[in-house]
Amino acid sequence: MHSRRAFSALLAGLLAKLRAESDDEIREIRTYRHAQGLFVRVQSAGGAFGWGEAESGLPELMETFIHAGLKKNALGQSIWDAERVWDRMFFDQHDLGPGGALTGAIAGIDLALWDLRGRVLQQPVHRLIGGKYRDRIRVYGSFGVGFGRRMTPSQAASKARKFVERGYRAVKLRMQIRESRQNPDPDPTFEYVKAVREAIGPETELLVDINNGYTAERAIAVGLRLRDEFRVRYYEDPVSDQNLEDYAAVTRALQGIATIAGEKQYTRWQLRDLIVRGNVDYINPDVIKTGGLTEMKKIAAIAQAYQKPIICHNTRPTVSTAASLHFMASIPNAGPFLEAPDEDEFHALLSVVSRQFRFEQGYLTVPVTPGLGIEFDESKLRAASRVI
């Protein structure tokens, strides 16, 4: 009699354990293709869920990548096995990478899993990835001029002034010259920088992004003028990211104006190569391009070993921004800024989401609610998206 009761209790315990373990299986992965972002919802067998964001440069391709590729690496795995799930996705699909679409798609699932874990444990994600060094992150307002075709210098000045009026203390002007228009002649850069500097006043920090448009020699000459005539202290992607030694030549030649690169490096190995060969002053990997927080933490460790602070690249105002805040809160080598997109361009998306971070006097607060701190109104998002 006694032993039968003990046996029943043991059996019940085992069944409960099995049930709990199977509750933790990754059961469902859905994508929501909204006009302003590609979002990934991951759900466990027990019904817990989380939201991630994938790189959405070509969203149809990314949907296919996730559903035809990564899903089979992630479904059935444990929601707790961050490293193992990441490795399965990355190394099984390596021939279709190693960066770009592969890591951008992985980011969608990786971020959703971090959000899910935070919700299950009722903890903000930074507590799960190392804890918190800081409660808020300074942001810079970022905008592109489309190499003078989308925006005139006076329009750029108005745009920059709008950021300052809203409380931003730093602005980035993206020239978007790119390799295909290398060393343009005439070069519109100074005309834009002059207009923007006059609009934002001498105290606002001004970052200038060339978007890979110069040769090293030209980049050095322009960088000296930006520093001396316009008080520019941050100089992003002055040269092509296809020749990392050019970054080193520019960085070595310029003092008092820091080089930034890394938005087109997508893995720990690519960032290592950028640091070792290019030796830029700051690196700016992007949490939705590099494969999510799991990979970003590794990149941060490599960067710390080389004394490189990280200024996260970030062009999306919801999941990407929230994940970047948790990441920058959690690392010792956070740089002086996080990039913030122009929210006026995201009204449609921002109407279907609530965000647990606030803009205050040039800073964004780090979310302290469970998960990443992003809550989509699922029915509204669904109505505005293609859902697979």
Ligand SMILES: [Mg+2]
């Ligand atoms: Mg850039």
